[in-house]
Amino acid sequence: MLKCSLCGRRAVYDRRYAGVLLCDRCLAKSVESRFRRAISEHKLLSPGERVAVAISGGKDSIVCLHLLADYCRWRNCKLVAITVDEGIKGYRDRSLPIARENAELLGVEHFVVSFRDAFGATLDRIVQLARRRRTGLNPCTYCGVMRRSLLNQAARELGADKLATAHNLDDEVQAIMLNYVRADLSRLHRLGPIYSPREGFVPRIKPLREIPEKEIALYALLRGLKVHLDTCPYAGGIHIEIRDFLNKLEANHPNTKFMILRMFDRLKPELTRCTPRFEVKMCELCGEPTSTNICKACELLKQLGLSKRRKRLIC
Ligand code: SF4
Ligand code: ZN
Ligand code: ZN
Secondary structure: OOEOOOOOOEOOEEEHHHOEEEOHHHHHHHHHHHHHHHHHHOOOOOOOOEEEEEOOOEHHHHHHHHHHHHHHHHHOOEEEEEEEEOOOOOOHHHHHHHHHHHHHHHOOEEEEEEHHHHHOOOHHHHHHHHHHOOOOOOHHHHHHHHHHHHHHHHHHHOOOOEEEOOOOHHHHHHHHHHHHHOOOHHHHOOOOOEEOOOOOOOOEEOOOOOOOHHHHHHHHHHOOOOOEOOOOOOOOOHHHHHHHHHHHHHHHOOOHHHHHHHHHHHHHHHHHHOOOOOOOEEOOOOOOEEOOOOOHHHHHHHHOOOOOOOOOOOO
16 A cells, blocks of 8 residues: 555555655645645735635636635635526536536625526637638637636626636646746736736636646545536647647656746746736726726637627626
8 A cells, every 4th residue: 555655554545756656644634734835925815805706617616615714714705606608518518517516616706607697608609700700710709709708807896806817837837838828928927826907807817726637626626626527619729739749848857837836926027017007998898897998809700790788797
C-alpha cells in the first residue's frame, strides 16, 4: 500500500509536481487551504462583501460554490450564484438542474440569465446563423464574449462587489498560452487572480487559479458533490490543442504548468504598464460599459442580424 507522505494513511493521489503522495484527507485539506490562501494573498475578498459566483453545474464551479459558501459563512460575506443558460441543447439543460440543486442545498440564492432572453437567440441558433453567414468564428468566441457580458450585467444588478469564476490552474495556463499564440496583449494582461477594469465592471476573482483541474475533480469526488461531467458539444479548436500540448508537457516535465503561471505573474506588472488604459464608454446599442462605441457582444450580434435587448436581467 502506498502511503500518504504527510500522515501515513493510504495514498489516493500522486502529486508529481511536488514529489508527494497524498491521502484523501490531506488532499482535501490542501485544496481548501490553497483556496483560502489565494483569497488572502491576493486580497480577493474583504469581510462583509457581496460575492456573486458563476456556476454552470460543472465540477470546477460547483467546488468553487461549496468552498465560497464555507468561506462566506466564516467571513460574513453574502454569496449569490448566477448561471448563464447559453441554450446548448442536451448540455446546458442537463447541467442547470445540478447547479440549482447545489445552490439550494447550501441555501445560496440562485439566478439564471439566458441568451434567449437577453439576445433573442440561443447559442445553438447563433452558431447556426454564424455558419450560414460564414463568419469564420467558432462557437466559443460567441459564447465567451456574450456570457462575460451577461455575467457582468447580472452581478452588477445584484449589487455584487466581486464576481467569482471557477478558473483552475489548467484554464489559466491555457489562457496564457492562447494569448501568447494569438499575440493578444490586451487579453493577456487581464489574466490573473483578480481583474478590476473600470466603472460598470464588477471586479472578477479566480480563487481556484492555483489548483490543478485533476485535484478539483478529486476533491469533488471525495466530498461526494453532485456535478455535471459532460463535455460541451462545441468544445474544440485551438483551445483543445493547447490543452493537450500542456498536458503532455506536464506529464513529461512535472510542474510545468505552475512554472508558466509563476513566470506570467512575474511579467504581469510589466504587461500592465505597457497596455494602455481604456476610457469607459456606454455601448451605443445596449448601454453596457465598453472601451469602444459598440461593445463586443453587440458587434458580434449585429453581424448575425441580432441585437441585445436593453432591459434588466434580474427582475
Ligand atoms: Fe461555450 Fe465553448 Fe465553453 Fe461550450 S466549450 S460552454 S461553447 S465556451
Ligand atoms: Zn495524509
Ligand atoms: Zn452592447
